[in-house]
Amino acid sequence: MKPTPETHNPVPKQPGAERFATMNQLFNPRSIAVVGVPRGLKSGKLFLLALLDMGYPGRIYPVHPEAPEIEGLKAYPSVSAIPGQVDLAIVLVPQEQTLGVVRECAEKGVKGVVLFTAGYKETGTPQGRAMEEELVRVVRRSGMRLIGPNCMGLYSPRTGLSFFPEISRVPGPVGLISHSGSLANILARVGAEKGIYFSKAVSVGNECDLWSADFLEYLGQDPETKVIGMYLEGIKDGPRFLEVLHEASLRKPVVIWKVGLTPEGGRAALSHTGALTGSAVLWEGLVRQGGAVPVSGYEPWVDTLMACALLPDSGGDRVAVISGPGGLAVSAAEACGYAGLRLAELSPATRKTLGEFVPPTGTSLGNPIDVGLTASFRTEIYARAVEAAAADPGVDALFVIGRGLDPRTNRSYVDGMIRVRKDYEKPLMMINIPGAPAESAQHFFEAGIPFFETPDRAMKAYARIQRYRAWRLERCS
Numbered sequence: 001m002k003p004t005p006e007t008h009n010p011v012p013k014q015p016g017a018e019r020f021a022t023m024n025q026l027f028n029p030r031s032i033a034v035v036g037v038p039r040g041l042k043s044g045k046l047f048l049l050a051l052l053d054m055g056y057p058g059r060i061y062p063v064h065p066e067a068p069e070i071e072g073l074k075a076y077p078s079v080s081a082i083p084g085q086v087d088l089a090i091v092l093v094p095q096e097q098t099l100g101v102v103r104e105c106a107e108k109g110v111k112g113v114v115l116f117t118a119g120y121k122e123t124g125t126p127q128g129r130a131m132e133e134e135l136v137r138v139v140r141r142s143g144m145r146l147i148g149p150n151c152m153g154l155y156s157p158r159t160g161l162s163f164f165p166e167i168s169r170v171p172g173p174v175g176l177i178s179h180s181g182s183l184a185n186i187l188a189r190v191g192a193e194k195g196i197y198f199s200k201a202v203s204v205g206n207e208c209d210l211w212s213a214d215f216l217e218y219l220g221q222d223p224e225t226k227v228i229g230m231y232l233e234g235i236k237d238g239p240r241f242l243e244v245l246h247e248a249s250l251r252k253p254v255v256i257w258k259v260g261l262t263p264e265g266g267r268a269a270l271s272h273t274g275a276l277t278g279s280a281v282l283w284e285g286l287v288r289q290g291g292a293v294p295v296s297g298y299e300p301w302v303d304t305l306m307a308c309a310l311l312p313d314s315g316g317d318r319v320a321v322i323s324g325p326g327g328l329a330v331s332a333a334e335a336c337g338y339a340g341l342r343l344a345e346l347s348p349a350t351r352k353t354l355g356e357f358v359p360p361t362g363t364s365l366g367n368p369i370d371v372g373l374t375a376s377f378r379t380e381i382y383a384r385a386v387e388a389a390a391a392d393p394g395v396d397a398l399f400v401i402g403r404g405l406d407p408r409t410n411r412s413y414v415d416g417m418i419r420v421r422k423d424y425e426k427p428l429m430m431i432n433i434p435g436a437p438a439e440s441a442q443h444f445f446e447a448g449i450p451f452f453e454t455p456d457r458a459m460k461a462y463a464r465i466q467r468y469r470a471w472r473l474e475r476c477s
Contacts, residue, residue: 016221023218026112026145027156027200029087031059033079033110035101036093039067044092047116047153048073049165056160059084079104086110090153095119095131098149102135106142113139113146114153120206122150132208139209151205152181155188157198158224164189172197173226173309175219177212179204179233187229187302194306195445199224213241220248227308229301230256238282242290249291250475253308253468256292257301258283291475293468303452303461307429310450315427316396317466318344320389321368321455322382323401324375325433329368332399332431332455339463343367350392357384376405376413383416390424397427399458403436414440418447429458 034048048071051060061082062070069075076082079089079101089105091098091113098117105113120132132149139146147153152163157171163181167188174196178184181203188201199222202215212232219225228248235241248254261280287294293308295301319341323329336343346354346367354365358381364370369389375381382402389395400417404410421428430444430451441451452458 020218020221022145023214026088026147027154027161028159029058029112029161031061031085031087032056033061033063033076033082033086033089033105035063035079035089035091035105036097037062037064037070037075038092039064039070044116046164047090047092050162050167051160053165054157054160054162054167054169056162058087058160061086079108079110082108088112088114088154090114090116092116099131099134099138102138102146106138106144110144113144113148114151115146115148115205116151116153117148118150118205120149120208122206132206136208146209147202147207148205149208150181152184152203155184155198155201163203168192168197170197171199171224173224174198174305175222175225175228176201176230177204177215177219177228178202178231179207179212180231181205183231183298193442194302195310195448195450196302196306197309199226207236211236213237213244216241216248216254217244220244220251220254225252227252227305228254229305230254230258231301232256232258233260235286238286242286245286245290245292249468250472253465254290254292255295255301255304255308255464256287257295257297291468291471293464295464299457300460303457304464307450307461307465310445310448311427311429311462311465312425314425315462315466315469317341317463318394318396319399319459319462320344320346320392320395320397321399321401322371322385322389323368324371324373324382324403325401326362326364326370326372328401328431328433328455329364329370332401332459333368335456335459338456339459341459341463341466344389344392344395346389347392347394350388353388354385357381371402375402377409379404379409379413379416382413383420386417386420386428387423390420390426390428395426397429397462399429399431399455399462401431401433401455403433403440410440414443417444417449421447421449427462429462431455431458 037048038044062073062075064075065077067075089110091101093101095117121129154161155163157169164185184203204212219228295304321332351365359372359374363372369385371381371385404413428449432438432453444451
């Protein structure tokens with residue numbers, strides 16, 4: 001990506017361990033000031049409610065010029081009036097007041113500021129850009145760090161940070177970096193429905209001080225983070241981003257949804273966060289060198305994050321498909337080929353085992369393994385077929401399409417799949433039958449098994465992971 005003319009010094013003159021510690025402080029504040037929190041139920045109130053809902057264990061200081069208390073917490077007229085140390089300030093005041101508040105935070109010794117307020121460079125006006133540049137000068141002189149402006153800020157279930165109420169309190173392995181506050185909020189809210197739980201998440205907005213590369217470097221070293229998801233509208237300082245991406249990708253997958261690669265997307269990104277975008281050709285080159293897992297669109301992004309978070313760190317490109325519906329078995333085989341995977345050649349011993357219990361008519365003992373309609377009410381057929389394929393040394397991963405005919409048989413089907421997953425370390429992916437309710441999904445997620453709506457989405461997600469693993473193996477061997 002072509003660097004922008006802006007300069008950036010990501011936590012100046014610090015060795016790696018100190019730089020990590022500086023970033024880590026942002027996600028582990030002992031006290032938080034919410035500056036400009038309204039008394040009534042307005043958008044800014046959500047930040048305070050989010051901290052209370054998450055059960056943030058530290059001190060919370062609402063700041064309001066007149067209110068004596070808000071939500072049962074003693075309020076203060078200004079940041080300087082707070083008697084104790086403030087580690088993090090969430091600033092919600094109108095744009096014309098932000099510079100004064102940020103200066104006050106710097107004088108108070110606040111370590112980090114989340115600036116929710118918009119109206120800066122994304123407006124495209126000289127005034128907006130000048131105000132943003134002045135914010136940078138203030139925080140750089142003081143040593144304070146700033147996230148935003150025009151952002152939602154930080155989410156960390158383990159430390160009680162949240163940028164919206166009713167987000168999961170359960171920590172997990174996924175780290176998230178997003179230019180879009182709304183997408184960060186959406187994924188944080190619905191992630192649990194897809195088996196995705198977060199270590200840390202950040203909405204960076206206009207990223208006038210801390211950039212997405214800074215958080216990528218941090219999450220790449222974070223032991224709580226197994227996989228990193230990124231939604232990017234633009235990249236500042238392409239060479240540095242490539243260096244950080246490469247280092248992070250050697251440790252863990254970095255799943256990136258990059259927009260702004262078309263003229264239409266580029267214009268939208270510029271007006272959203274003021275991001276300067278680049279060409280698709282340059283982006284593809286950066287991805288190849290940096291080892292990222294690229295996706296295009298919300299569903300591929302979520303599918304791949306889910307698969308990375310839940311699947312074991314093993315596998316290969318030889319897959320077995322086990323299905324009750326014959327047409328879906330064929331479509332899965334087609335999707336396998338399009339995704340660059342191979343249908344495994346089942347051993348004679350595996351075929352012999354399958355022949356002992358799979359009905360002789362309306363079925364197939366090849367690959368795909370078609371277990372027929374009978375398996376939907378005799379679900380042990382599904383479980384035994386998957387077990388036989390999992391035991392085959394020529395099979396690297398398994399894709400299963402099916403369900404029981406009613407709640408009782410469907411629960412038996414789910415339990416059988418979970419049992420096989422516990423007995424074998426091979427990747428196992430479940431695929432729903434079109435039009436069928438997905439009530440089994442949560443049971444699978446809780447057991448660490450990905451669940452997909454279509455064979456195509458399942459194959460593509462798994463293939464992305466295999467390409468990434470091949471890239472990492474080549475460079476680490």
